[in-house]
Amino acid sequence: MLSLRGVVVRFGQVQALAGVDLELGADELLVVLGPTGAGKTTLLRTIAGLETPDAGQLELAGEDITHWSPADRDVALVFQNFALYPDWTVRQNLEFPLKAPGRRLAGGQIAERVQWAAGLLHIEGLLDRPAARLSGGEMQRVAIGRCLVRRPRLFLLDEPLTNLDAKLRESLRVELALLRRQLGIPMILVTHDQAEALSMGDRVVVLGQGQVLQSDSPEEVYRRPVSPLVARQLGQPRINLLAVRRQGSHWVAGQGVRVLEAGQEAERMQLGVRPEDLVPEGGLDPAWVRVVEDTGPAQILLADWGGCPVHLLVAKGSHFAPGDQIFPRVKPGQAMLWPCGDE
Ligand code: ADP
Ligand code: MG
Numbered sequence: 001m002l003s004l005r006g007v008v009v010r011f012g013q014v015q016a017l018a019g020v021d022l023e024l025g026a027d028e029l030l031v032v033l034g035p036t037g038a039g040k041t042t043l044l045r046t047i048a049g050l051e052t053p054d055a056g057q058l059e060l061a062g063e064d065i066t067h068w069s070p071a072d073r074d075v076a077l078v079f080q081n082f083a084l085y086p087d088w089t090v091r092q093n094l095e096f097p098l099k100a101p102g103r104r105l106a107g108g109q110i111a112e113r114v115q116w117a118a119g120l121l122h123i124e125g126l127l128d129r130p131a132a133r134l135s136g137g138e139m140q141r142v143a144i145g146r147c148l149v150r151r152p153r154l155f156l157l158d159e160p161l162t163n164l165d166a167k168l169r170e171s172l173r174v175e176l177a178l179l180r181r182q183l184g185i186p187m188i189l190v191t192h193d194q195a196e197a198l199s200m201g202d203r204v205v206v207l208g209q210g211q212v213l214q215s216d217s218p219e220e221v222y223r224r225p226v227s228p229l230v231a232r233q234l235g236q237p238r239i240n241l242l243a244v245r246r247q248g249s250h251w252v253a254g255q256g257v258r259v260l261e262a263g264q265e266a267e268r269m270q271l272g273v274r275p276e277d278l279v280p281e282g283g284l285d286p287a288w289v290r291v292v293e294d295t296g297p298a299q300i301l302l303a304d305w306g307g308c309p310v311h312l313l314v315a316k317g318s319h320f321a322p323g324d325q326i327f328p329r330v331k332p333g334q335a336m337l338w339p340c341g342d343e
Pocket of ligand 2: 040041042080158
């Protein structure tokens with residue numbers, strides 16, 4: 001459906017996109033994850049035609065669109081800081097994009113489209129209310145609706161849930177994924193929220209400094225991140241990253257605690273282990289619990305293991321307290337190893 005090859009976008013000295021390759025299937029929800037400044041917004045603006053690449057090529061449904069105008073691309077972009085016309089009603093806000101010169105939709109068709117979008121987004125009851133009198137979540141729905149009515153070929157959403165409160169974010173997350181399936185329009189959603197990426201994406205593209213670091217299913221990116229940099233972006237609490245060195249038959253960390261049996265890798269490696277894969281019993285060397293955090297369904301322990309701070313996720317009901325001695329053990333097969341120097 002959409003493909004980008006070697007796309008470069010520069011702003012003066014800054015390379016916002018430094019050679020991006022990306023493919024999107026016709027029925028796919030792609031989530032682009034990356035920290036602030038990674039180039040996410042630039043990526044969407046380039047696909048929408050609001051930025052012109054300095055190098056590279058974009059194809060949409062088999063056509064080279066690299067130099068097409070935004071209007072000709074028929075791609076909808078919901079901005080991060082969306083804006084409705086506050087004095088207009090929801091209906092007027094939704095009708096607006098359909099009344100643009102060149103659209104030539106009959107009045108009846110416009111009403112039909114507005115009704116259709118309102119139904120999908122559950123905002124039928126709000127159609128005659130001024131936009132200024134909507135809640136944040138309602139406004140966001142209308143902003144999405146304003147793109148939907150155009151029935152674009154491709155839907156781009158720039159952190160659409162970021163400005164909403166946690167509860168609303170969760171329900172809209174589910175709704176958006178359902179909506180996309182109903183519509184069958186391919187969608188690219190940008191976020192810096194790892195939970196959103198893991199729960200919503202058919203595929204996750206991790207972006208860093210204008211480059212695609214990894215593109216895989218959410219499970220794959222979580223279980224087999226290609227680098228510590230990618231690993232750090234997914235998971236809450238964050239993955240434990242330890243510099244380890246070979247000592248006898250073990251990898252040891254910090255002041256010499258044995259973390260894991262060593263294989264045939266190099267003398268020094270970087271080891272990653274998710275907090276849920278580090279259990280508090282059965283290990284060879286002790287650690288001391290420093291902080292216990294109750295999250296409801298689980299407890300998070302912050303422990304000192306030979307001078308290295310590590311997080312462990314333990315089931316609720318296990319009664320750990322600061323000062324306790326534990327013997328951390330990595331669950332079999334759950335350690336990730338990268339060569340030293342890999343970022
Ligand atoms: P993200 O959306 O992931 O936070 P952006 O795409 O907004 O990242 O920005 C990527 C980089 O490009 C940043 O370093 C940013 O400062 C720079 N940048 C983005 N837009 C412009 C612009 N219009 N002019 C100059 N620099 C820009
Ligand atoms: Mg952005």
